[in-house]
Amino acid sequence: MHPLTPLLPDEIAVCAAILRAKFPLKNFHFKAITLREPLKAALLAWLEGTGPTPPREAYVCYYIRGTPHFFESVIDIAGGALLSDEQIKAGYHGPADGPEIEAAEKAALADAGVQAALEKLCLPEGSVVVADPWIYGSDGVTDAKRQFQCFLYLQSPHGERNPDSNHYAFPLTISPVVDVETMTVVRIDHLPTGADATPTPPKPYRVPPPSEYTPEHQSLRTDLKPLHVVQPAGASFTVTEEVPDSGGAVIEWQKWRLRTGFNHREGMVLYNIAYDGRDIAYRISLSDMSIPYADPRPPYHKKAAFDLGDAGAGVMANNLKLGCDCLGSIHYLSSNLSTDVGTVLAMPNVICIHEQDSGIGFKHTNYRTGRPVVTRNRELVLQSIITVSNYEYILAFIFGQSGEFHYEVRATGILSTAPIEPGVEVPWGTVVHPGVLAAHHQHIFSLRVDPQIDGAGNKVVYEEAVALPADDDDAATNPFGVGYVTRTTELTHSQGIDTRSATNRVFHVQSTTKTNPINRLPVGYKLTIPPFQKLLAQPRSLHHARVEFGDHALYVTKYREGELFAAGKWTNQSRGGEGVRSWAARADPLDRGDPVLFVQFGINHIPRIEDFPVMPAEVLRVSFKPANFFSRNPGIDVPPSTQAFNASVLLSGKPTTTTDGERECCD
């Protein structure tokens, strides 16, 4: 078994058993039982054949059920030994889990005070109320204990009793706060529904019309014809799963080779990405994301989810289904996580792997001969989809044929909504349905990239394009005022830094030792980051303290074991100070050649009414492209696009004729 293979079912069971045997009196509430990845140096030595197989270890974190006592342990799986077990100091909280969320929903709705408040809403006969528990957030006021803030909604109040009704069209004004230890309601907030922060006391609810997203409620279009992606000779990739359904697999495609992993927090992880035998990255994963909301009014001011840290991209990964989530010839990977009681949680089909056509790769026509040469750009997609309560994220690594790869996020799902009085407008949100406010919010993603450009010894530089001066003094170099040049700046120490479109600032990761044989420039990859509005919360706010990655498009740190999560290990009701801003503040010199990049990108989502009842996917891409890494276009050997290969269909048009007679294609 490869040292990076995610924990297998029997290993998960062994870990729970070892802990239970060691602590027979503890009532375990497991939060995660997962692979403890080998130390990077040890794994690299093993990969290079200079070191032993790293020991296979597990990382476990757990609560004593019904208490704030939170622990983390390390287990030597082969040896059956508990290597460490330490209580996490007070004030740190583990992520939420599914059973806990369901229990909070039930507790909120069963509470007598909540029921009494709901009575005052005079809801339609037979109404069903549902609760969306939110991670409580932090405001420094009443947030020491672990809590959920529950937002309540009506489910299909128009009489149809459909559990898949879009309850976000019917937000109520009552918001119970549930204590997680006791699973009891500790406070009932009344939400503001006017233009200011004044809470609205319970009063009869005016039921708006429904706004459904399920197909049975639509008059569906009938003029969309099927479009099939057919690969008659099979897929071009190979997937080697040393242990089936582990989530760990080696994928080879078009000179690319990489290894997958999967864990409860990050979901899909890629390791040891190489092209044509040359290293490019040691490890890439989504590190965290934050979704701070714009509404300043209590209790909305605490809305700022960390979907990975507060819950987990792995544990929320969808079971992907053939014909629905990917198109074409699909290979699914399954994996395993753990439940709150330490049993195995099978995670079927959490990664789908397929190829897609991405338009023309390159084309040139020699106008003298009229001969075109054109290729298509085939891409390999590794995709997971996560559901985080109301929202969905489609997360994909996409590899191309010219050495480039991308990380793509599609944000979709349903807006988190709040009640608003008819006729009221607020500048921090959009009315998306009668009586329904969708507050503005930022989605800020942090992608962690541990590079390995052509082996060890990497540096991060940025390149800028600046005009040459045009003074009279420079008449010799720029007499006509048209010249411009690039200048390159190396990041000598860990820091946060931004893009700058005025100078076309582009970050490159380059080898410190290897240069291009033709132009002698350092071999490297360049990084393209979409424009990014930084966190809007004030520097004095807890949002700012907590979203440590939100204030720069790029953080570069010096590699340290365990520094994986950009907002810190424990984000639930966190106070900041333990994430990437803090690591960068060490100002470590980067001359040892082991930088780690945290790439920030995102959307400031100002809701449109068109984003309701379900949001058309908003697409973001971070790109990595070789820059003087190869000696020419590495995709030059892609076979040309031909009709014999592509089998397109002529609906209407002119056949192309040549002196050889009629031909249908370019070659």
Added chain:
Amino acid sequence: MHPLTPLLPDEIAVCAAILRAKFPLKNFHFKAITLREPLKAALLAWLEGTGPTPPREAYVCYYIRGTPHFFESVIDIAGGALLSDEQIKAGYHGPADGPEIEAAEKAALADAGVQAALEKLCLPEGSVVVADPWIYGSDGVTDAKRQFQCFLYLQSPHGERNPDSNHYAFPLTISPVVDVETMTVVRIDHLPTGADATPTPPKPYRVPPPSEYTPEHQSLRTDLKPLHVVQPAGASFTVTEEVPDSGGAVIEWQKWRLRTGFNHREGMVLYNIAYDGRDIAYRISLSDMSIPYADPRPPYHKKAAFDLGDAGAGVMANNLKLGCDCLGSIHYLSSNLSTDVGTVLAMPNVICIHEQDSGIGFKHTNYRTGRPVVTRNRELVLQSIITVSNYEYILAFIFGQSGEFHYEVRATGILSTAPIEPGVEVPWGTVVHPGVLAAHHQHIFSLRVDPQIDGAGNKVVYEEAVALPADDDDAATNPFGVGYVTRTTELTHSQGIDTRSATNRVFHVQSTTKTNPINRLPVGYKLTIPPFQKLLAQPRSLHHARVEFGDHALYVTKYREGELFAAGKWTNQSRGGEGVRSWAARADPLDRGDPVLFVQFGINHIPRIEDFPVMPAEVLRVSFKPANFFSRNPGIDVPPSTQAFNASVLLSGKPTTTTDGERECCD
């Protein structure tokens, strides 16, 4: 025939005949014979049934062959009447055309001085030299007369005699200047090849190795399997060509309806774009593009192509071929242009129309029931490809199912190269092959959008997201420092303006009269522009004067007839002063509700060695999305993604089981 149908072959012939009959002594060198579009007011009146059919008129521009005398004419086609014929004042030059470029190549290579200089290069026995004539550009020094600057290259000097050899790998130092009137060489420049501007006198040429892009020179990959796009029930769009092969067609697809046009300068034009019967835009086209180069040294300092104004996106449009340029079920449109002698130039298959799958449209899973609802995002693509000497641009309008549309540019082709001494590095370019420099250059595109959001009466606003202040004074509104709001600013007069990612500045085109029935916001579309580095040439430079659109991401003008081309009507060796910057400087009030948008976007292309010998397509997208135009997601009625519809293939993975037994799909 619709008033916007491009000129038909017999109409082109009639125009030439009318002019020849009127001026029997003129030796015509036609530059364009094209539709003179009806006045907007007249066409709108006709479309609304309140006005007569606009007269069908042609616009013609022509030289007296071999002279600088340049004219433009308007012809009443039905009446057979020449309505106007005016000489264009001195100093303005028409675009180049194919026969002219070929003549310049021949003249450059046949010149005795050039031959004598080439002798001194001691080229290999039997060498073939090719010339790339460039539009001369402007530097205010010797550019009053119309000229070409020719760059010379060796063709396959390694003995194989292949006319499709990549000659850009073998740039020579001799650069003849050809006078277009006389087609004679008027000067021979010697290119600098060191680190400064010193011309390199002819000396023996060291032949570098070849760098070919044609497939017969590659060891092609053998592991790419076919990927077919199959539409067993046909395409979902309809194309209605009132006159076949005119280039004018009505396209209907998924509630979209629009009309195509095609002309020599802009290529594909879209008119009267509507969704579900509601107007969105009156006319959209690429207005121009500029490609200024970074090399400050004469004669490179003049390199700044205006590919539409200097040549024409229509006349350079590729004859698209089945199986090569588009994938799937393709409908091609053909059109007609004119030759230099006034005959018809058939332009077969210049627009391809097809559908593509663009991943997931929206998805939501109710975590309580586990039920996913997912759609795919089908797109309609209208694509043209143009070849401008060394470069290719793939230009596409892409329509989606949720009311959004995009303009996409893919830049590919071959870098324009120059000789450089071995070992020399310059900060304004990249060595991409031994002895071969590719200078940095900007690609700046200007897309002209004449909007018609829900009919007449439009305005342009921008929306910004800004933090609420967090002073003690504002304790009531933003006590925790987390709030932010949007503010909207209307452009009250014509101007150039920029994006600003720090405030998430987003431009919207909105109705001045119609509001959303649910949230009472103005109905509109928002515009997403990729980050854009403005023209780097100094304000005092002729590049700056000429690239009138290069200094702002957006220009908004008040509609005036004929203001179509952002750098002015005549860009060849232009001096500026007649394009969008000048129009905007009128500071026209926009309160009459007829703004026109010129949207700038582009790439600062710092060549990578991976861009040679042919460049992997660089993709740019400008997006238009409805923002409070509809009352909900207009794609909510797209049928859900199902295996029955999509017919995907399971390579490996877990079947999904439900209580109903095994099922493969989400529905």
